[in-house]
Amino acid sequence: MSATPDFNKPLYAPLAEIDPEVQNILDKETWRQYSGLELIASENLTSLAAMEANGSILTNKYSEGLPNARYYGGNEWIDELEVLCQKRALQAFHLDPAKWGVNVQPYSGSTANFAALTALLQPQDRLMGLGLPDGGHLTHGYYTAKKKMTASSIYFQSLPYALDPSTHLIDYEGLKKQARIFKPRLIICGASAYPRDWDYTTLRAVADEHDAFLMADIAHTSGLVAAGELADPFEYCDVVTTTTHKTLRGPRAGLIFFRKDSLKAKDLEKRVNDAVFPACQGGPHNHTIAAIATTLLQASQPTWKEYAKQVVVNARTLGDELVSRGYKLQTQGTDNHLVLWDLRPLGLTGSKLEKLCDLVGITINKNAVSGDASAQVPGGIRLGTSALTSRDMLADDMKVVADFLHRAVQVALVLQKEAGSKLLKDFVRVASTVEEGKVGAKTVIDLRREVRAFARKWPLPGVQSSKLVRPAGIEEDD
Numbered sequence: 423m424s425a426t427p428d429f430n431k432p433l434y435a436p437l438a439e440i441d442p443e444v445q446n447i448l449d450k451e452t453w454r455q456y457s458g459l460e461l462i463a464s465e466n467l468t469s470l471a472a473m474e475a476n477g478s479i480l481t482n483k484y485s486e487g488l489p490n491a492r493y494y495g496g497n498e499w500i501d502e503l504e505v506l507c508q509k510r511a512l513q514a515f516h517l518d519p520a521k522w523g524v525n526v527q528p529y530s531g532s533t534a535n536f537a538a539l540t541a542l543l544q545p546q547d548r549l550m551g552l553g554l555p556d557g558g559h560l561t562h563g564y565y566t567a568k569k570k571m572t573a574s575s576i577y578f579q580s581l582p583y584a585l586d587p588s589t590h591l592i593d594y595e596g597l598k599k600q601a602r603i604f605k606p607r608l609i610i611c612g613a614s615a616y617p618r619d620w621d622y623t624t625l626r627a628v629a630d631e632h633d634a635f636l637m638a639d640i641a642h643t644s645g646l647v648a649a650g651e652l653a654d655p656f657e658y659c660d661v662v663t664t665t666t667h668k669t670l671r672g673p674r675a676g677l678i679f680f681r682k683d684s685l686k687a688k689d690l691e692k693r694v695n696d697a698v699f700p701a702c703q704g705g706p707h708n709h710t711i712a713a714i715a716t717t718l719l720q721a722s723q724p725t726w727k728e729y730a731k732q733v734v735v736n737a738r739t740l741g742d743e744l745v746s747r748g749y750k751l752q753t754q755g756t757d758n759h760l761v762l763w764d765l766r767p768l769g770l771t772g773s774k775l776e777k778l779c780d781l782v783g784i785t786i787n788k789n790a791v792s793g794d795a796s797a798q799v800p801g802g803i804r805l806g807t808s809a810l811t812s813r814d815m816l817a818d819d820m821k822v823v824a825d826f827l828h829r830a831v832q833v834a835l836v837l838q839k840e841a842g843s844k845l846l847k848d849f850v851r852v853a854s855t856v857e858e859g860k861v862g863a864k865t866v867i868d869l870r871r872e873v874r875a876f877a878r879k880w881p882l883p884g885v886q887s888s889k890l891v892r893p894a895g896i897e898e899d900d
Contacts, residue, residue: 449893456882456890457874458783459823463642463760463806464614466671467813468713469720470884475712476673486705488695500708507711510718511677514648517656523691525678525698526714527706531641531665534676535561536573538661541680541690541697542608542635545577550601551610552592553582555790557762559614559639581606585792590752592616594624601628611655612639615789615804617741617756622658635686637661641676643758645669645808648721649730652758660684661694669733669759669808672717675710729811733759736807739817743824749831752791752802763803764791770834772800774849778834781853782870783877784826813880822876829869867899874898
């Protein structure tokens with residue numbers, strides 16, 4: 423065998439050798455995840471098997487088209503993989519392959535949603551989705567008074583429906599009245615920050631009244647739906663989309679399920695597949711499809727229902743603990759994996775608590791709550807328990823986490839007072855320069871130490887925690 427030429431030698435070198443700078447960034451992110459508490463509801467921790475598949479040699483292959491109908495050659499094993507992934511997707515969600523099909527190629531939930539809209543609608547057709555300030559998603563037709571913000575509102579006409587202001591539950595009666603005026607071609611159900619389940623029976627009736635498609639975006643809840651912990655949208659909808667990385671606990675990608683026997687469109691299978699490719703994207707990411715297939719196999723196991731149940735139990739426990747401390751939650755509880763925490767009664771914004779929690783090792787995200795004037799100035803925090811459950815935490819551990827969050831609020835209120843203004847930049851300046859002892863026993867540093875010690879008690883999927891060493895560039899107050 424001839425010697426490898428110099429120009430090819432980098433192909434065989436490990437990352438740590440060929441690019442120590444990127445390796446160090448990966449090491450720092452691993453350390454952050456190991457040392458902190460992940461409470462962002464749209465995030466989870468995928469498996470070692472999914473990571474191995476996602477980082478595999480399949481990244482080399484182009485495969486535009488569908489199995490047995492590719493533009494490129496050399497796809498016999500890619501075809502086998504994609505067919506397997508499709509089969510597992512239907513199995514995970516208990517679907518009859520004679521009635522349902524699935525496209526496993528979308529790069530993300532957002533691209534899956536736009537491909538679905540492309541399949542179902544003509545340009546400037548009308549759609550209705552839950553408004554963003556009420557917990558909806560950008561891809562469900564979001565716009566402001568001055569600007570159409572996303573492709574779903576740029577290329578289609580959209581009208582948001584809302585929550586009942588007294589209960590903060592979906593206002594189904596209001597939706598019915600709006601639909602009779604707007605006459606949508608598509609109704610989208612699903613949300614990114616709604617803690618309760620959906621009344622699909624009512625939604626189907628509204629859609630049928632206007633001969634409209636009904637599409638469920640279960641990106642947040644698909645893992646719970648697969649486990650049977652939430653109502654089944656497949657019984658009522660024409661199309662169901664989802665991401666694969668939230669409660670489903672897989673890689674970052676999307677799926678589009680379509681009803682083969684839909685009375686609204688006899689050719690729905692072809693319309694969906696054509697909308698994904700060539701209409702909205704190019705060659706599929708085969709390494710990601712492999713990771714999706716592995717994830718769906720896990721979601722089909724008996725233990726999956728146990729995981730999903732624990733996610734919900736943990737979310738309810740976390741919510742109950744916050745309520746017991748006098749805090750306000752939207753709907754005062756949850757049916758799923760997330761709780762929506764209203765900070766407005768405290769005079770504290772979601773942005774400030776998010777920044778403070780970053781400093782102490784608790785990852786959360788600011789979020790609009792019902793009644794906010796703008797989604798750009800959110801009055802709350804969205805919390806999710808999927809990732810902590812993936813680190814083996816149970817209900818009693820959520821009580822510890824709730825106490826950390828309570829203490830973080832108390833510190834944030836003190837720092838906000840010290841900042842001397844309502845501006846976020848002043849809050850961040852004070853929080854990032856706080857000295858030990860400055861705010862008494864409940865200092866940022868004290869809380870950071872306790873959070874770190876608690877987080878490091880738990881394993882981190884895909885990582886040998888016992889072998890982790892603090893990477894260069896990470897400083898800690900030991």
